[in-house]
Amino acid sequence: MxxxxxxxxxxxxxxxSEEVWEEVRRGYVAEFGRSFRPDTQDRMMGMSTGEWSTHLAEEVGVPRTPAQVADDVLGRMASRYRDDLxxxxxxxxxxxxxxxxxxxxxxxxxxxxxxxxxxxxxxxxxxxxxxxxxxxxxxxxxxxxxxxxxxxxxxxxxxxxxxxxxxxxxxxxxxxxxxxxxxxxxxxxxxxxxxxxxxxxxxxxxxxxxxxxxxxxx
CATH class of the missing domain: 3.40.50.1000 (HAD superfamily/HAD-like)
Incomplete structure (x- = not known):
């Protein structure tokens, strides 16, 4: 074989991209007065969009729906990738x-x-x-x-x-x-x-x- x-x-x-993801998502949750849980970064590595957006909304406490969280963060990430991949x-x-x-x-x-x-x-x-x-x-x-x-x-x-x-x-x-x-x-x-x-x-x-x-x- x-x-x-x-x-x-x-x-x-x-x-x-992991540092970019961390920077963007930490900055995003901070805008709502929230911060990562101790295991948030490790848990989100490899998670699908639906999984990490649900984690940020329901466990980290961002006051947006998972779908809204996903749209917000993905828009920021796509902009970063266009400008500086x-x-x-x-x-x-x-x-x-x-x-x-x-x-x-x-x-x-x-x-x-x-x-x-x-x-x-x-x-x-x-x-x-x-x-x-x-x-x-x-x-x-x-x-x-x-x-x-x-x-x-x-x-x-x-x-x-x-x-x-x-x-x-x-x-x-x-x-x-x-x-x-x-x-x-x-x-x-x-x-x-x-x-x-x-x-x-x-x-x-x-x-x-x-x-x-x-x-x-x-």
């Missing part, structure tokens, strides 16, 4: 290089509006034949739904696909779906030890992920 496709996460793998150095070249060897897909917890904006700004709209947001599956990460859906759209068994992830919930999602897991740990928001243990390969950056290393995963 060999790897026949690679599925990428977006945030923390292609773009260094936080691409990780070497990530675009790595996507192109890996995509020349394998069919590739994108499985992100970001909303569709942000996925499309990132790919347009980065010049990667044509790179991925399959893109999925966790908005488009029943459950977000750490559940396996988005990776199972990505493999299905690629027409492949999850066992012959590899996933490139950085966060605890993303690693757990890919592992639960049965993909070979490649971890690219984020320096500021490192994954939990149990999640990192699910990885068959750990690399310091996407730019250092070789097609030869992917070939050897299975």
């Amino acid at each position: 060999t790897i026949r496709a690679v599925v990428f996460d977006l945030d923390g793998v292609i773009i260094d 936080p691409l990780i150095p070497g990530s675009v070249d790595a996507v192109r290089r890996i995509g020349a060897r394998f069919p590739i897909a994108l499985a992100s917890s970001s909303a569709r509006i942000l996925i499309d904006q990132v790919l347009a700004t980065a010049g990667l709209t044509d790179a991925f034949p399959v893109t999925l947001s966790t908005e488009e599956v029943p459950r977000g990460k750490p559940f396996p739904d988005v990776y199972l859906a990505a493999a299905e759209k690629l027409g492949l068994d999850p066992a012959v696909c590899a996933a490139v992830e950085d966060s605890s919930n993303g690693l757990r999602s890919a592992g639960a779906a049965g993909l070979a897991v490649i971890a690219v740990p984020h320096g500021v928001y490192p994954p939990a030890a149990d999640a990192l243990a699910m990885a068959s390969l750990v690399v310091p950056s996407l730019g250092e992920l070789s097609v030869e290393a992917i070939d050897r995963l299975r």
Whole structure:
């Protein structure tokens, strides 16, 4: 059995967005006189739009509906991405290089509006034949739904696909779906030890992920 496709996460793998997300969401809740709970940032990494907006509305206490919270925050994030996209150095070249060897897909917890904006700004709209947001599956990460859906759209068994992830919930999602897991740990928001243990390969950056290393995963 060999790897026949690679599925990428977006945030923390292609773009260094976690600090942007934290800055935007912290600033947003502060406008309503609220602040993050001790575990808010860790919990929201990998959550779908509906999940994190519900958390901010119902647990953090922002006096808006989850749908309103989502619209407010996503609008601010899309504006940031248009003006100053936080691409990780070497990530675009790595996507192109890996995509020349394998069919590739994108499985992100970001909303569709942000996925499309990132790919347009980065010049990667044509790179991925399959893109999925966790908005488009029943459950977000750490559940396996988005990776199972990505493999299905690629027409492949999850066992012959590899996933490139950085966060605890993303690693757990890919592992639960049965993909070979490649971890690219984020320096500021490192994954939990149990999640990192699910990885068959750990690399310091996407730019250092070789097609030869992917070939050897299975």
